[in-house]
Amino acid sequence: MNTDETPWMIRFDKVVKRYGDNTVLRELDFHVRPGERVTLIGPSGSGKTTILRLLMTLEKVSGGLIEVDGECLTHIRRGDKRVPADEKHIRPIRRKIGMVFQQFNLFPNMNVLRNITEAPVRALGRPRAEAEAKARELLDMVGLADKALEHPSRLSGGQQQRVAIARALAMEPEILLLDEVTSALDPELVTGVQDLLRDIASSSDLTILCVTHEMGFARDISHRVLMFDQGQIVEDGPPEKIFSDPAEQRTRDFLQAVIQT
């Protein structure tokens, strides 16, 4: 049946994204294999967040298409035409994708446990007891077993971000999107969250797309680094190569600037 199964977990095909007359991505092509961990680096405004938001369906493409696990996320066929996908088409595909945000975005009207169980119960139809057992396992994994009934606002930023990570994992995604997840944290809380993500990355077969300015973390976590500038891939390679011996001047300039700050 699945003889022509695609080897790609994520495929961007000539993706264009415009805001008004500001073209953020122009005909961007790239592919990510299942289980591959890719870090996007590049100057602010180069379109990294936009890429994650397009995948999460928080934004719509202006052109081109995106495939996830062999299915088109952005379009459906109607007759012999391709038209923008509707919510009904998107839902089962989006189920495979989870995202952790820079600002955590926990639900302030729910306690920690409820934040984690809400989507499994409401979106996947899991029985509450099962969802809670799973949520407690995840809380244990992120080191917050004793905070299940706490209100998010009573947690530190680092703890909130751990909850957000647990919440994303509770949906059992195949792809995890991380957008500068430690940028909003106090410096002393950064390593804890990074260590957690390193553990998750190495002990799972999640496909990860990660935007970060922490080059040490990027080096540890990723199989591959994509250097972006002005919505285009400037350089694509393994972290050892990109960080030690970049081929492109723009990559060198960028890395120089990041190290200095």
Added chain:
Amino acid sequence: MDWSWDRAWEIAPELFTRGLAVTLQATLGGAVLAFTLGLALALLLRSRRPWVRLPVRGFVEVVRSTPLLAQLFILYYVFPSTFGITMSALTTGIVGLGVHYATYTAEVYRSGIDGVPRGQWEAAVALNLPRFRTWTGVILPQAIRRVLPALGNYLIGIFKESPQLALITVVDVLGLARILAAEDFRYLEPLTLAGLFFLVIAIPSSILVRRLERRLEHG
């Protein structure tokens, strides 16, 4: 004319049983309708479909730009003959107050909904939460919490406006005070008592609303 304690004691029981019952029914009934219908209007006003949104917007504008009293008269005198809809005076008053104030609470809910950070919507999408559950489980609880003080102020407003129902023959505390005054042309005691009654309810309510405001601001 001197204040007569005897007269005050004489009328107080009736004023604060029969009159009070009507005032409270009008206020609470009107508020429940204003709070629920207002939410419905707020949601309809956000509809992407112009044929839903525009008529609702028109209705809201018309109701807001005409006096409550005109609406009460129309409900009470025009609806029965023209549309064959007959309600008791009190029910008419509750509907009038409720619909009138719904057009204001709709605006309150709108600002509350707009005030929920975008990140909340985005987290709901990222978690694949169904749209309905996003509204009922994430957005509305946060929006309503933000606007509780504003709704409280409208509750007090409805309370203070409820004596207007006298003009469609509803006898509330103030209306009853007038009737009692007409018995012996002593206006001082009944109107003072009625006025005090409104003060005694409205002032502590305003203080409570302000407290609530402060509590919500601080988390």
